[in-house]
Amino acid sequence: MKIKIQGARCVDPASQLDENIDVFISDDKIVALGSDSSFTPDQVIDAKGLTCFSGLVDTAARLREPGHTEKGSIESETAAARQRGVLHILCYPDTSPELDSTAIISQVIQAADTNAHAKVWPIGALTKSLAGTQLADFSAMQALGCPAVSNAQAPLYSDLVALQCYQYAANCQMPVIVRPQIPELYAGTCAHEGRVSTRLGLPSSPACAETIAVAKHLALAAHTNAPVHFACLSAGESVDMIAQAKTQGLKVTASVSAHQCHLTEMDVCDFNAQAHLVPPLRSERDKERLIKGLAEGVIDCICSDHQPHEATAKLAPYGDTAPGMSTIETFLSLVLYLVEQEKLSLTRAIEAMTNQPAQIFNLPTGRLQAGAVADLILVDTTARWEVSPQQMRSMGKNTAFNGWSLPGQVLYTLLAGQLSTPSPIKRR
Structure with a gap:
C-alpha cells in the first residue's frame, strides 16, 4: 500500500x-x-x-505472559502500547517460567507474532531461572533475536557469577541490562529513606542502595569491556557516576522511567499504594537531577517501566502491596509534559524515546528518513x-x-x- x-x-x-x-x-x-x-x-x-516521528521504543516493560495473565497479556499490553504510540517493546524475562531458554523465548516470539499489536523483543535471562547461579545461553538467545540479557530485579549474590556474565556478554557484544540495587539494602523495604518514610513509619532503602550497585557494575564493565545499560535509575548521584564512566570511555548507557521525572517521595504521603514502586520514588532533588541528566544526554533514553497489576494487588496495607505501575499508556504524554514544562526540548524528548534506544539495542527502527x-x-x-x-x-x-x-x-x-x-x- x-x-x-x-x-x-x-x-x-x-x-x-x-x-x-x-x-x-x-x-x-x-x-x-x-x-x-x-x-x-x-x-x-x-x-x-x-x-x-518514529514510533516509540520502550526498553522496560512487563507484558506478563507467560504465567501472570491475571495481570496482563501480550495482546492486551501491546494494544495499550500501540494506542499510545509505542511500537517496539523490550519485555523483561521475569515471567513464569522465566525467559531463560530458547524454547520459552520461541513461545513468546510465536505468541507475539500471532497476537501482538506492536513489535515485541524478549530480553533473555542473564541466569537460569534468574537464580543468579548458572549462566543462561546468551549466544543462543541472541540468535533468536533477543537484543539484550538481564536478571531483571532478581539479585546476583555472587560477584564471580556476575563477572562471568559480563565476560560472556562482552564476547557476544550483547548489552547487559542492570537494574542496580544492593539486595540487602532493599530487602523488606517499600519507600525511600527520607522524611516521608520516617514520618509514616515505612521501612526504607537509602539512595546508596542503588549507587553502591552502580559502582560495582561499572567496575565489572570496565574490567570486561561489556556493554552495560543501567535501567530505571532513581538516584541523582547515579547520574553523576554514569557521566564520569562515559568520560572514561566505558560502554555504558542509562535510562530513567517517565514517572520518576514527575513523582517524588511526597506522592507516598497518604500511603498511596499506586506510588509503591521499585526503585522507590525519591527526593525532589533526585528527580530534578534525573531530568537534567536526561536533558544533557547522560541518561540516554526514557522508558515506561510498565508493570500492570490486577486490582487486588494494590489493596493491602502499603508495604504489602505489589510494587509497580501501569505506565505504557502515559509514557509518551509524560515525556511531552516535560517538553511543555520546558525541561526538555521536543527534539531531545523524541530522540530519547526513539533513535537512542533503537541504537543501544541495535533495533531496525527509530528513524524518519528515506529507506x-x-x-x-x-x-x-x-x-x-x-x-x-x-x-x-x-x-x-x-x-x-x-x-x-x-x-x-x-x-x-x-x-x-x-x-x-x-x-x-x-x-x-
Whole structure:
C-alpha cells in the first residue's frame, strides 16, 4: 500500500530534521521525504497541525505472559502500547517460567507474532531461572533475536557469577541490562529513606542502595569491556557516576522511567499504594537531577517501566502491596509534559524515546528518513486528555496519575507501513 502523509511537522533528531514536509510510504518503507511527483498514493493523510516521528521504543516493560495473565497479556499490553504510540517493546524475562531458554523465548516470539499489536523483543535471562547461579545461553538467545540479557530485579549474590556474565556478554557484544540495587539494602523495604518514610513509619532503602550497585557494575564493565545499560535509575548521584564512566570511555548507557521525572517521595504521603514502586520514588532533588541528566544526554533514553497489576494487588496495607505501575499508556504524554514544562526540548524528548534506544539495542527502527522502515506515529502534541483507570486499555489499571491532564494524543500509527487509527479518547 502507498501512503502519503501530507503537511506534518516531521522530526528526526539523528538527521536534525524538523520541518513541515510530506512523507511517502510504499509497503513497509519510507521511500521519500519532501516531494515525489511520480508517487501515486492509495491513501493521503492530512497531517497539518500534527507532529510525525518514529514510533516509540520502550526498553522496560512487563507484558506478563507467560504465567501472570491475571495481570496482563501480550495482546492486551501491546494494544495499550500501540494506542499510545509505542511500537517496539523490550519485555523483561521475569515471567513464569522465566525467559531463560530458547524454547520459552520461541513461545513468546510465536505468541507475539500471532497476537501482538506492536513489535515485541524478549530480553533473555542473564541466569537460569534468574537464580543468579548458572549462566543462561546468551549466544543462543541472541540468535533468536533477543537484543539484550538481564536478571531483571532478581539479585546476583555472587560477584564471580556476575563477572562471568559480563565476560560472556562482552564476547557476544550483547548489552547487559542492570537494574542496580544492593539486595540487602532493599530487602523488606517499600519507600525511600527520607522524611516521608520516617514520618509514616515505612521501612526504607537509602539512595546508596542503588549507587553502591552502580559502582560495582561499572567496575565489572570496565574490567570486561561489556556493554552495560543501567535501567530505571532513581538516584541523582547515579547520574553523576554514569557521566564520569562515559568520560572514561566505558560502554555504558542509562535510562530513567517517565514517572520518576514527575513523582517524588511526597506522592507516598497518604500511603498511596499506586506510588509503591521499585526503585522507590525519591527526593525532589533526585528527580530534578534525573531530568537534567536526561536533558544533557547522560541518561540516554526514557522508558515506561510498565508493570500492570490486577486490582487486588494494590489493596493491602502499603508495604504489602505489589510494587509497580501501569505506565505504557502515559509514557509518551509524560515525556511531552516535560517538553511543555520546558525541561526538555521536543527534539531531545523524541530522540530519547526513539533513535537512542533503537541504537543501544541495535533495533531496525527509530528513524524518519528515506529507506527506513515505516514505523511512524502522528501526534497532536497539544491535545490534552485526562488519565482515567476506567479508560485504560491495559489490564492493569494501577496508575498514580489518575485525574492528571496530559498533553499528546496519538491519531495514527504505522508499524512497518501498516496503518492503525487508535480509538478516540476524550479530550480536555
